[in-house]
Amino acid sequence: MLKHIHFIAGLLATLAIATFFLSTVVVELFGSHEAVASVKALIVMPGLLILVPAIAATGGSGFFLSKSRQGRLVDIKKARMPFIALNGLLVLIPCAIFLNKWASEGAFDSMFYLVQGIELLAGAVNLTLMGLNIRDGLKISGRLRIQHTR
Numbered sequence: 514m515l516k517h518i519h520f521i522a523g524l525l526a527t528l529a530i531a532t533f534f535l536s537t538v539v540v541e542l543f544g545s546h547e548a549v550a551s552v553k554a555l556i557v558m559p560g561l562l563i564l565v566p567a568i569a570a571t572g573g574s575g576f577f578l579s580k581s582r583q584g585r586l587v588d589i590k591k592a593r594m595p596f597i598a599l600n601g602l603l604v605l606i607p608c609a610i611f612l613n614k615w616a617s618e619g620a621f622d623s624m625f626y627l628v629q630g631i632e633l634l635a636g637a638v639n640l641t642l643m644g645l646n647i648r649d650g651l652k653i654s655g656r657l658r659i660q661h662t663r
């Protein structure tokens with residue numbers, strides 16, 4: 514049960530960040546300011562409402578799972594988690610809230626694009642760390658086997 518919660522919450526959180534990232538890049542490249550403002554609003558609501566509990570559930574269930582599972586991969590996953598959580602809380606969430614505010618006011622100035630750049634960078638860092646946690650999680654659970662040819 515806990516494993517299922519961890520699996521679903523982990524995938525949901527990763528998919529949420531990937532969706533925010535891709536929709537931002539696409540709308541910034543091809544969309545109008547109104548379209549950018551709509552995407553920025555959707556990322557805050559319902560986006561953050563989905564992402565924040567999903568990350569919390571992933572971290573919480575992961576720490577419970579690690580009580581019965583030990584080893585190098587578990588330790589590495591555990592070590593990545595504070596970076597994922599702090600990056601989310603201190604960078605991604607404030608960026609999303611400010612970008613939504615500025616976009617809704619039509620304030621697409623250099624500050625907007627600076628913060629947008631920071632958000633994309635932090636999003637890419639979290640996607641990488643979460644991707645590595647998925648890979649190592651699947652290795653721990655035995656779903657991902659490395660093929661050795663010799």
Ligand code: HEM
Pocket residue numbers: 516517519520523524526527571572574575576578579582587588590591594597643644646647649650651653654655656
């Ligand atoms: C965003 C962060 C994380 C993501 C995306 C993630 C993702 C995953 C995935 C996809 C699995 C495979 C589950 C399965 O095959 O059913 C897994 C397994 C596992 N994860 Fe995570 N995980 C994260 C954080 C953590 C943390 C912080 C810990 C705590 C150390 C942790 C501990 C584990 C353990 C022990 C397993 C193996 C479960 C088992 O087979 O008994 N994970 N994780």
